[in-house]
Each structure stands twice: as C-alpha cells, then as structure tokens.
Amino acid sequence: MRIAVIGAGALGGTFTALLARAGHDVTVTARGAGLAAIRADGIRLSGGFGDVHARPTALEQLTESPELTLVCTKAQDAEAAIAQNAAVIDGGAVIVVQNGLDGVKTAGRLLPRSDSFGALSIIAANYTEPGAVRVTTAAPTYLGRGSGPVDAETRRWQSVLNDAVPTVAQPNFVGAQWTKLVVNMLNALPAITGLSVQTVVDDGGLRRVMTASMREAVQVGVGRGVRFGAFQALGDARLRAFRHLPLTLGQVLPLQMRRRMGSVPNLGSTLQSVTRGQLTEIDFLNGAVVREGRLAGVPTPVNALLTALVHEVEASGAFVAPAEVLNRYAAL
Known part of the structure; x- marks a missing residue:
C-alpha cells in the first residue's frame, strides 16, 4: 500500500x-x-x-x-x-x-x-x-x-x-483523547526541569505538582461534559473518582504510570523539543486544559503555571531547578 x-x-x-x-x-x-x-x-x-x-x-x-x-x-x-x-x-x-x-x-x-x-x-x-x-x-x-x-x-x-x-x-475516541490528555500531564515538568519522566515522578514534591495538574485536567473534562474513554487502564469511573481524592492519595496515578515505563529514561516529547531548541506543543497539552477550563468555568492555576514555565524555558534555554518550581507552585 x-x-x-x-x-x-x-x-x-x-x-x-x-x-x-x-x-x-x-x-x-x-x-x-x-x-x-x-x-x-x-x-x-x-x-x-x-x-x-x-x-x-x-x-x-x-x-x-x-x-x-x-x-x-x-x-x-x-x-x-x-x-x-x-x-x-x-x-x-x-x-x-x-x-x-x-x-x-x-x-x-x-x-x-x-x-x-x-x-x-x-x-x-x-x-x-x-x-x-x-x-x-x-x-x-x-x-x-x-x-x-x-x-x-x-x-x-x-x-x-x-x-x-x-x-x-x-x-469513544473523543473521550479517549481526554484520557490521553490527562496522561500527557507527564510531559510539562520534565521539559521545565530537564529531568526524565521517571525522575520527576520519583521526586515527592514534583509528583504532587504533577498530580495536581492531572486532577485539574479531569475536573475540566467533567465540566465540559466529557465521558472519558477507556485508555491505559484508565476510564470514566476511575478518573471521576480520582478528581475527589486528596493529592496525597491521588499520587498513585502518576506512580502507576511510572511503573509501566520501565528503567530506560523517558524524556517525554516536550523535553525532546526543548533540547532540540524547538517550540513545544505545551499550548495543546497543559495549555488546552487552561483554555477548556475557561469554557467550563473551572479554575486551572496549576496548568497555567506549568504552561508559563515551559514557555520560560523555551525563551531562556535554561531549565528551572525543582526547588524553584515548588516555590512557584506554593505561591499559588
């Protein structure tokens, strides 16, 4: 063919x-x-x-x-x-x-x-x-x-x-796109810090920020009337339950994703774009959560912060230290 x-x-x-x-x-x-x-x-x-x-x-x-x-x-x-x-x-x-x-x-x-x-x-x-x-x-x-x-x-x-x-x-491909959008919340923090996805998830503070961005994405999807598609052991019932969990318990979600990755460092597509000096697709990932959140009337401060930080890295060419990321997150 x-x-x-x-x-x-x-x-x-x-x-x-x-x-x-x-x-x-x-x-x-x-x-x-x-x-x-x-x-x-x-x-x-x-x-x-x-x-x-x-x-x-x-x-x-x-x-x-x-x-x-x-x-x-x-x-x-x-x-x-x-x-x-x-x-x-x-x-x-x-x-x-x-x-x-x-x-x-x-x-x-x-x-x-x-x-x-x-x-x-x-x-x-x-x-x-x-x-x-x-x-x-x-x-x-x-x-x-x-x-x-x-x-x-x-x-x-x-x-x-x-x-x-x-x-x-x-x-339910449209619903699966939303589920994949939640999974893609793995991408921003590696691009911001220069660390692999596994290293980010292994850091307790960064994992908490990642979990918060995932929870916002689910809340926005619910606000937009989405029925999440079954994808990567995730589905509508599980994600709707996840959005109610405190961040301490919700961190099981990125931890489970990390276990499926194995030991070879996963750089994530957004970090790969940064290291090649290219613009990233962050506006279509975390930025999409922010845009859809406005339409749904759902606040998205964590995803707005991560989108802004990726753009800062794109502009400066310098990664942001994890401690500074956590300081910016705490200021929310």
Whole structure:
C-alpha cells in the first residue's frame, strides 16, 4: 500500500520504519538535517520494536497521492503541514497521530473529501539524531473517531496499521483523547526541569505538582461534559473518582504510570523539543486544559503555571531547578 507519513520526528520515524518493514511503499516528509539524513541513509530504528533500517522516499512536500496518510507532526505544526500537502492527500484516508484535542477536527476542516481518524500513541521514543530513533517503550496505538462505537472504516485501517505496530480500534475516541490528555500531564515538568519522566515522578514534591495538574485536567473534562474513554487502564469511573481524592492519595496515578515505563529514561516529547531548541506543543497539552477550563468555568492555576514555565524555558534555554518550581507552585 502507498502510505505517506508527514513528519519524521520520533513518532513519525517510528511509524515510517515499521510500516516499511511490514512491506508498504512509504514516503515521509522531513526538513533540514532530518531530510538530508533520511535521503543519505534512511531511518534507523532501535529499541522496543527491534532494529529496523528503512529507506523510505523522503521529500519536503508530497507530490503523489497516497492511499493512507499519517500526520505525525507536533500539534502546533499540524495545520500548516496538512494545508501544504492538501492537494495530494485530500480524498484519501488520513490518520492524525497527535497529542491534544484538535487534530482530527483540523484534518476534517482542511480535507473535506477525506476520511479523517485520530490515533493515540503511547509509544515512548527518543529522536536521538536526524534519521535515528530509539523506542524506549513499545506500546499499542489506539485508532478511532467520534464519540460512538468503532465503525467499519476504523477497523479497516486498524488492520492495516496492526501489520506494522500493535493497534487497537478505540470506541469513544473523543473521550479517549481526554484520557490521553490527562496522561500527557507527564510531559510539562520534565521539559521545565530537564529531568526524565521517571525522575520527576520519583521526586515527592514534583509528583504532587504533577498530580495536581492531572486532577485539574479531569475536573475540566467533567465540566465540559466529557465521558472519558477507556485508555491505559484508565476510564470514566476511575478518573471521576480520582478528581475527589486528596493529592496525597491521588499520587498513585502518576506512580502507576511510572511503573509501566520501565528503567530506560523517558524524556517525554516536550523535553525532546526543548533540547532540540524547538517550540513545544505545551499550548495543546497543559495549555488546552487552561483554555477548556475557561469554557467550563473551572479554575486551572496549576496548568497555567506549568504552561508559563515551559514557555520560560523555551525563551531562556535554561531549565528551572525543582526547588524553584515548588516555590512557584506554593505561591499559588
């Protein structure tokens, strides 16, 4: 099958390599050093899914219409990337592999003739250098659309992806996006401090801040009338109960997530963006909680603080010491 992957970062590189290994004809878009590296020596994938050396076609912009397109850019780059390639991908199936809440809606607006789906990936992968990705946690990807049961087209594309990477057809996909948003509260503090996700969760003070950001996200979701989707051993009943727990007891949630990560340092996608000197997608993670909180009339001071701190790190290039993070949190 002719498959295009837009974006050759950690997840884009992972999907490109695994789809090529499964026998698909894959074209990937990239820029700058990434494009040059892939053209010269392909993509080298290592870690959880095994070693793969794929040699996909690499372009700055797609020139031929694929049967399936995966959009694997950061959330803030999705609209421009989809628009740039709309002339050739509109009319084919499109899967947006992305954090945040808006990706599928953006694709649907820009590609009116396409079937648009969302994919939630919990694969942890580090973009080690242009053309090289290491998977630190191999995990399934969850594919779906809308708030209802899984439809036939979702099952069709789930079958295609499942040949390359474990893929689950996800009912109530919109609710699952909100559940994933809660999980993505793992990302901000590593980007602020420069520490791995595991190290942040192991620090009692930082873990408390992380738990507070997760609780706010759940409270906002409830305020917006969301029925959380079942995802990563989380679901609606459990998250609704979590929002009532004191922070001391609620810390079991990030601790359970940490146990599933193993011992290989998980940098988180937001920290990886910071270390590469790129803007992060924090406005689509913690920032999304703040925006949705305004609409729901739910205060979100912790997520507002974490969003602001990530932007400070982006601007200064310097990480914030954990003690200073805790001081800023205490001042709330």
